[in-house]
Amino acid sequence: MTTTRIIEIECQRFNPQTDSEPHFQSYQVPFSEEMSVLQGLQYIKDHLDGSLTFRWSCRMAICGSCGSMVNGVPQLSCHTFLRDYFPDKVRIEPLNHFPVLRDLAIDQTDFLAKLESVKPYLIPDTEKTPAQGTYLQTPQQMDEYYQYSECINCLLCYAACPQYGLNKEFTGPAALALLHRYNADSRDAGSAERMEVINGENGVWGCTLVSYCSEVCPKGVDPARAINQNKINSTKDYFLRFLQPRGGK
Amino acid sequence: MIRRSNKPVFWSLFGAGGMVSALIGPMLVFVTGIAVPLGFLLPHDALRYERMLALAHNPAGKLALAVVISLFLFHGCHRFYHCLHDFGIHVTAGMKAACHGFAAAGTALAVYLLLVIGF
Amino acid sequence: MPAPNLLNRYTRPMEGWWRRNPFYLWYMLREASCVFIIAYALVLLCGLYRLSQGEAAFNGWLAALATPRSIAFHGITAMMVLYHAWTWFKVMPKTLPFIHIGGKRMPDAAIVTSGLAAAVVLSALLFVLVWSGRS
Numbered sequence: 001m002t003t004t005r006i007i008e009i010e011c012q013r014f015n016p017q018t019d020s021e022p023h024f025q026s027y028q029v030p031f032s033e034e035m036s037v038l039q040g041l042q043y044i045k046d047h048l049d050g051s052l053t054f055r056w057s058c059r060m061a062i063c064g065s066c067g068s069m070v071n072g073v074p075q076l077s078c079h080t081f082l083r084d085y086f087p088d089k090v091r092i093e094p095l096n097h098f099p100v101l102r103d104l105a106i107d108q109t110d111f112l113a114k115l116e117s118v119k120p121y122l123i124p125d126t127e128k129t130p131a132q133g134t135y136l137q138t139p140q141q142m143d144e145y146y147q148y149s150e151c152i153n154c155l156l157c158y159a160a161c162p163q164y165g166l167n168k169e170f171t172g173p174a175a176l177a178l179l180h181r182y183n184a185d186s187r188d189a190g191s192a193e194r195m196e197v198i199n200g201e202n203g204v205w206g207c208t209l210v211s212y213c214s215e216v217c218p219k220g221v222d223p224a225r226a227i228n229q230n231k232i233n234s235t236k237d238y239f240l241r242f243l244q245p246r247g248g249k
Numbered sequence: 250m251i252r253r254s255n256k257p258v259f260w261s262l263f264g265a266g267g268m269v270s271a272l273i274g275p276m277l278v279f280v281t282g283i284a285v286p287l288g289f290l291l292p293h294d295a296l297r298y299e300r301m302l303a304l305a306h307n308p309a310g311k312l313a314l315a316v317v318i319s320l321f322l323f324h325g326c327h328r329f330y331h332c333l334h335d336f337g338i339h340v341t342a343g344m345k346a347a348c349h350g351f352a353a354a355g356t357a358l359a360v361y362l363l364l365v366i367g368f
Numbered sequence: 369m370p371a372p373n374l375l376n377r378y379t380r381p382m383e384g385w386w387r388r389n390p391f392y393l394w395y396m397l398r399e400a401s402c403v404f405i406i407a408y409a410l411v412l413l414c415g416l417y418r419l420s421q422g423e424a425a426f427n428g429w430l431a432a433l434a435t436p437r438s439i440a441f442h443g444i445t446a447m448m449v450l451y452h453a454w455t456w457f458k459v460m461p462k463t464l465p466f467i468h469i470g471g472k473r474m475p476d477a478a479i480v481t482s483g484l485a486a487a488v489v490l491s492a493l494l495f496v497l498v499w500s501g502r503s
């Protein structure tokens with residue numbers, strides 16, 4: 001039998017129609033050993049206050065929609081457990097650095113534009129027809145990009161990144177990690193097109209290696225690494241272009 | 250078209266300075282600023298005039314002194330304007346130029362002094 | 369009643385962001401080391417200037433280094449540069465491409481350890497070099 005205990009969950013509330021600033025509201029939530037923070041929020045919505053707004057879908061750290069600040073730390077709320085906070089209270093806020101639409105729901109429009117800017121898809125040199133067979137890759141070639149392909153676009157890394165908070169033009173951790181995911185793929189030939197984003201002031205050069213993004217990423221993507229590997233690539237690109245023939249790419 | 254950043258130049262200097270200061274910085278500060286002045290672990294005269302003059306006369310010594318002073322300055326000044334940005338201060342192109350200019354001036358002075366000291 | 373503004377957004381201001389999380393405080397400490405590195409470079413530059421002026425001037429610089437204020441400054445500087453060095457090697461794996469040896473990726477810990485080991489060896493060499501010149 002699981003025992004039921006009561007934990008205090010403090011949620012940030014913001015109603016765009018009536019509020020100019022958010023405020024906090026506390027709820028007493030009964031919970032059992034296996035209940036996640038997300039389940040705590042669902043309990044509130046189902047039994048205490050139907051107006052609480054938050055996003056979720058998969059409940060298993062795959063869809064990336066349930067990110068929020070849990071006691072000041074960016075977390076997937078489905079991947080964080082109430083038992084680890086009890087007997088203290090849990091304070092839940094929307095992800096830092098994003099505009100808040102309502103309660104815990106943030107506006108990701110800016111990220112989506114950035115994601116698009118890095119061309120997050122394979123740009124092969126010559127497209128193979130199915131008759132020509134599959135693209136072959138060695139385990140080492142796969143290792144070059146695999147961890148970066150694990151990103152679920154949960155935006156915890158953006159909430160962790162003060163450089164994004166200070167400068168919204170910065171392309172940011174996940175988008176740059178996904179940029180590198182394709183550049184590092186042996187099947188891709190699009191790096192020249194993506195280099196422009198890397199080389200700009202708001203590409204990899206917007207990063208000061210705080211590296212908290214890599215700390216909070218629930219998928220082990222290590223975006224700080226993708227970005228800083230590309231500082232070297234951008235530096236090479238900067239100096240080597242002088243050695244190349246005029247008009248060369 | 251996104252404009253290319255000139256960071257690669259200054260980041261390379263920042264990185265080189267960061268590496269040199271990480272490798273020998275703590276020991277250098279300890280030797281010149283603590284151990285020798287206090288005569289702790291090292292004798293007072295380890296940095297005596299003739300010895301330091303010989304170091305500054307020697308081409309390799311000259312290079313080492315110039316590299317340490319210059320790279321420490323470029324490293325520090327580059328990080329310094331990022332610090333200003335982190336504190337919410339808007340860093341203008343002029344402020345960046347002033348930071349890098351300060352490091353460049355320090356480098357020029359070091360090179361000048363090493364030439365004045367002679368071979 | 370005014371028409372509800374559904375596009376109203378709230379964005380949290382960044383003021384004092386570094387106090388929100390201890391991780392940021394450590395980061396700011398690392399960044400603050402730059403002030404001490406600049407100051408130390410200026411101390412050395414000053415020494416070089418005094419050296420160019422002759423023995424008496426240089427001895428004056430040495431005497432200034434032995435004042436309690438100078439010792440205190442260098443004590444703090446040594447700690448800050450040490451912290452800089454530690455963080456420098458700790459993040460070093462993030463700045464390097466993957467290194468594959470015999471089909472296996474070199475573990476981060478190995479990169480960090482080799483950086484720290486290089487620092488220890490070079491620092492020991494520097495110490496011996498200074499020590500060997502005692503009269």
Ligand code: SF4
Pocket residue numbers: 150151152153154155156157158173174177213216217218219220221222223
């Ligand atoms: S890099 Fe990690 S933290 Fe950032 S969006 Fe992707 S999965 Fe989330």
Ligand code: FES
Pocket residue numbers: 056057058059060061062063064065066067076077078079
């Ligand atoms: S609900 Fe899908 S990641 Fe948490």
